[in-house]
Amino acid sequence: MSRPLAHPNIEDTTVAGILHALADPLRVAIVRELLNAEARLNCTQVTNRLEVDLPKSTCSQHYRILRESGLIISERKGVELTSRVRVRELEARFPGLLQSILNAYEQETAKTQQ
Amino acid sequence: MSRPLAHPNIEDTTVAGILHALADPLRVAIVRELLNAEARLNCTQVTNRLEVDLPKSTCSQHYRILRESGLIISERKGVELTSRVRVRELEARFPGLLQSILNAYEQETAKTQQ
DNA sequence: TTCCGTAGTTCAATAATACTGAACAATAAA
DNA sequence: TTTATTGTTCAGTATTATTGAACTACGGAA
Numbered sequence: 001m002s003r004p005l006a007h008p009n010i011e012d013t014t015v016a017g018i019l020h021a022l023a024d025p026l027r028v029a030i031v032r033e034l035l036n037a038e039a040r041l042n043c044t045q046v047t048n049r050l051e052v053d054l055p056k057s058t059c060s061q062h063y064r065i066l067r068e069s070g071l072i073i074s075e076r077k078g079v080e081l082t083s084r085v086r087v088r089e090l091e092a093r094f095p096g097l098l099q100s101i102l103n104a105y106e107q108e109t110a111k112t113q114q
Numbered sequence: 115m116s117r118p119l120a121h122p123n124i125e126d127t128t129v130a131g132i133l134h135a136l137a138d139p140l141r142v143a144i145v146r147e148l149l150n151a152e153a154r155l156n157c158t159q160v161t162n163r164l165e166v167d168l169p170k171s172t173c174s175q176h177y178r179i180l181r182e183s184g185l186i187i188s189e190r191k192g193v194e195l196t197s198r199v200r201v202r203e204l205e206a207r208f209p210g211l212l213q214s215i216l217n218a219y220e221q222e223t224a225k226t227q228q
Numbered sequence: 229t230t231c232c233g234t235a236g237t238t239c240a241a242t243a244a245t246a247c248t249g250a251a252c253a254a255t256a257a258a
Numbered sequence: 259t260t261t262a263t264t265g266t267t268c269a270g271t272a273t274t275a276t277t278g279a280a281c282t283a284c285g286g287a288a
Contacts, residue, residue: 014222015219015221016137017137020133023130023133023134023137042235043235044234044235044236055276055278056235056237057237057238057239058275058276060236060238061237061276061277064237076284078234078283079236079283079284080236080284093221095221097217097218100211100214101129101211101215104211105129107207107209108129108208156264157264157265158263158264168248169247169248171247171249171266171267172248174267175246175247175248178266190254190255192254192255192263192264193262193265194255194263195264
């Protein structure tokens with residue numbers, strides 16, 4: 001794996017970047033899974049929980065976009081890459097944004113019934 | 115101008131579509147301008163207020179994306195195209211979403227000072 | 229050590245989107 | 259009619275996204 005895992009400072013994150021990252025349902029699902037998890041999960045664990053079968057390269061790109069947008073922080077643990085959502089920082093920078101987006105996504109799927 | 119101006123039913127709008135539309139600062143600026151206006155504005159009026167000089171074709175595409183995402187409703191008034199934001203409907207479908215995104219964008223620019 | 233398996237990354241080719249100049253269509257006004 | 263205005267469509271170009279294949283890095287077994 002490449003050496004440097006660059007994360008933007010929270011004050012350098014942009015709304016456009018965050019919205020772009022979260023405009024993809026799969027990336028939203030990853031974020032939600034990371035939020036729900038008791039412990040830090042690696043990429044494989046997340047995709048397993050999501051029960052999707054996506055190519056590793058695609059997965060890697062999605063994490064890169066989430067990372068570069070400032071939504072997650074990733075760390076290497078041996079061969080694995082574990083990630084967590086930057087909840088506190090994001091809340092401080094853009095209060096309510098992440099939650100309302102996640103709410104909206106839930107609303108969308110919830111209303112599918114009937 | 116082409117005849118049919120198709121607008122999605124509000125229940126067919128998606129969060130992904132809305133986030134994608136609002137992931138572009140210019141489109142957000144258009145939405146904000148439409149929200150602030152006392153009366154319905156046409157495309158030219160909006161771009162004039164924004165003091166940007168963007169090609170007509172580009173402008174047209176942005177409006178199409180806003181329309182197809184469900185964010186705005188457009189009507190032809192003679193040669194002009196006037197638009198308004200679907201505030202009520204959006205609020206009913208995804209409560210708080212639009213406002214928190216607009217807030218976040220304001221936060222972002224506000225913090226640029228100092 | 230060396231070898232093997234696992235977890236992700238990078239590269240490159242292809243596909244899908246976005247941007248925009250130029251030609252066009254539709255309406256209003258002269 | 260003719261002309262000006264407003265926006266659309268088309269087509270070419272550029273940017274971004276997807277993904278198979280080769281690769282890197284680390285841990286564990288032998």
